[in-house]
Amino acid sequence: MDTETKIIGRCPVCGGNVVKTCKGYRCENNTGEDGKCGLFINGVIGNRKMADAEVAELLEKRSILLDGFATKEWKTFPTVLVMAADGSINMESxxxxxxxxxxxxxxxxxxxxxxxxxxxxxxxxxxxxxxxxxxxxxxxxxxxxxxxxxxxxxxxxxxxxxxxxxxxxxxxxxxxxxxxx
Ligand SMILES: [Zn+2]
Ligand SMILES: [Zn+2]
Incomplete structure (x- = not known):
């Protein structure tokens, strides 16, 4: 059986393809081995489901302004997701x-x-x-x-x-x- 992957964008850490998985978005070079790329973007951030187009923009621009994040008490708030050089993601208001x-x-x-x-x-x-x-x-x-x-x-x-x-x-x-x- 051929395996197909859905490519969302280019990994800003290593240049590989970022593909959609059941849990989120993973760089194809993120194989779990030491020294390889560690990029992984959760499919749900701050109680908010990420859309493919939003992840694509985050990969390209390293930051994106989004609404609809929610606290544990389900109070919603907007924030900017910012991708650091190592591919980790932080919220910055x-x-x-x-x-x-x-x-x-x-x-x-x-x-x-x-x-x-x-x-x-x-x-x-x-x-x-x-x-x-x-x-x-x-x-x-x-x-x-x-x-x-x-x-x-x-x-x-x-x-x-x-x-x-x-x-x-x-x-x-x-x-x-x-x-x-
Ligand atoms: Zn990568
Ligand atoms: Zn002022």
Missing amino acids: VVAHCPRCGGEIRVGAKAFNCSNYRQEGSPCDFVIWRNIAGHLMTLDEVREICADGVTSHEVEMFGENGSVYRRKLGLSPDKLKVIKV
């Missing part, structure tokens, strides 16, 4: 540094918020909504705005009447929010 106060920008259900929003004396209200006029902000775009003040490209947005328009997004002059520039 911090995606950038605040352009206003230097605090940590964390991903939340509706927005990327500054970690200093409750700081006594000088709370920071900086926020980037995850959905801006119908455009879902990507990690790259959030990082560009925080580091450079503006996205490197125009994004597609939508008016109330269904019109489509493209603009760059950048910091407002007071660095409190994101505006179309």
Whole structure:
């Protein structure tokens, strides 16, 4: 009998094929022998089932922002899965540094918020909504705005009447929010 495998992507550790298995996603060179590649991605991470396309993006970009992870108490949360050089995966909620106060920008259900929003004396209200006029902000775009003040490209947005328009997004002059520039 011929065996078939479903190739999901390329292993960022050794360059081999990553195939789908009953338990998750394994590098074809992950044979359990010492010195071979150890890459294995669980099919369920944080009580959330991974989709093939999500694993493919994680393998290609080394990070992916996803919603729907759940705590033991089934409280859902978004996070960024980040693949380390050895192929292990960590959850990271911090995606950038605040352009206003230097605090940590964390991903939340509706927005990327500054970690200093409750700081006594000088709370920071900086926020980037995850959905801006119908455009879902990507990690790259959030990082560009925080580091450079503006996205490197125009994004597609939508008016109330269904019109489509493209603009760059950048910091407002007071660095409190994101505006179309
Ligand atoms: Zn590998
Ligand atoms: Zn801040």
